[in-house]
Amino acid sequence: MNASKNITIDWSSPDVLEQIVQNIKNPLENIITASKSSTIYNKDKKDEIIFSSSKEINDIIEEIMSKSKSKSLNLTFQGRPEIFDIYESNENVREMCSEQINPQKITKQDQDWLINLEKEIYGSITQNDLNLYELSYKMAVSERQLHRKIVNLVYLTPNKYVRVLRLHKAKQMIDNYLQSSISQIAYSVGYNDVHYFSRLFIDQYNVSPKELLSSFR
Incomplete structure (x- = not known):
């Protein structure tokens, strides 16, 4: 058992x-309803609440x-961008960044921009090929500006940045047991190749999604 x-x-x-x-x-x-006709009120119980x-x-x-x-x-x-929490809690993500992220040195305006960017990415997270041109259009910047701003703020290329967020969302789904199979989780965050998804997940979290999901059963 x-x-x-x-x-x-x-x-x-x-x-x-x-x-x-x-x-x-x-x-x-x-x-x-059942107690309306037989409610007993004890004055000595000052903490008792009568509905x-x-x-x-x-x-x-x-x-x-x-x-x-x-x-x-x-x-x-x-709040602040999720990438900050991911970065601080995950050594593998920190190693992916070309420099150290210091949230205190990032302006509130840039943090709000990152929050909106995360919202757009999560809104399209099921897409296997998340189009950076389309993403830049939604953020009202050119594709080159999008690339430069992500690199300057979180020291990741846009593709790596999106990948980190995809896998973070996948882990949240496992932690909260929102899907019952690895393939469902992979598809939900935009990966059609389950083996490729599993390999990336291991690289980021040092555990396979299958092992992590099994630990909650």
């Missing part, structure tokens, strides 16, 4: 929180969801 494995869940995700809320909403409403109606639960649930979604949006669009 295989020992159970812990699965990493992104608790900051509004999708995860929404599922949890939906799972507890109906039971709580049923408890309130008088399901509307109070709905209000609390909506407030939780609103705050979690707001937090998620802030982390996604107002």
Whole structure:
């Protein structure tokens, strides 16, 4: 019998929180309905919270969801570029860069530009051949300017930069168990050749996607 494995869940995700809320909403409403005729209030229990109606639960649930979604949006669009976190946590990625990335020396304007670039790349991540010309058009720069700016900011060529983000997204999918097979994960981040995808993944994370996925089962 295989020992159970812990699965990493992104608790900051509004999708995860929404599922949890939906799972507890109906039971709580049923408890309130059943207890309306037999509620006992103990004045000595000052910390006890009495829900008088399901509307109070709905209000609390909506407030939780609103705050979690707001937090998620802030982390996604107002934080710093993901490439910084990837760089700092992954020695292999650091070795790929021609120079050391220092986020403190990168202006807020350039960081916002990188965040928007990541958004565009993730939005087209399923494309096997992500067109740099099309990407430069979306970023309102020439292809040469796109190349130069990426190299100057993160010391990676555009192709290597996109590859790092593709594999980062693949690892997130494995960590959160969003796909059940390596081929599905590879296709989801734009790789039609599963063996090639696996080789690149090993180069970046020192473990095969198959081994990593199996560790969560």
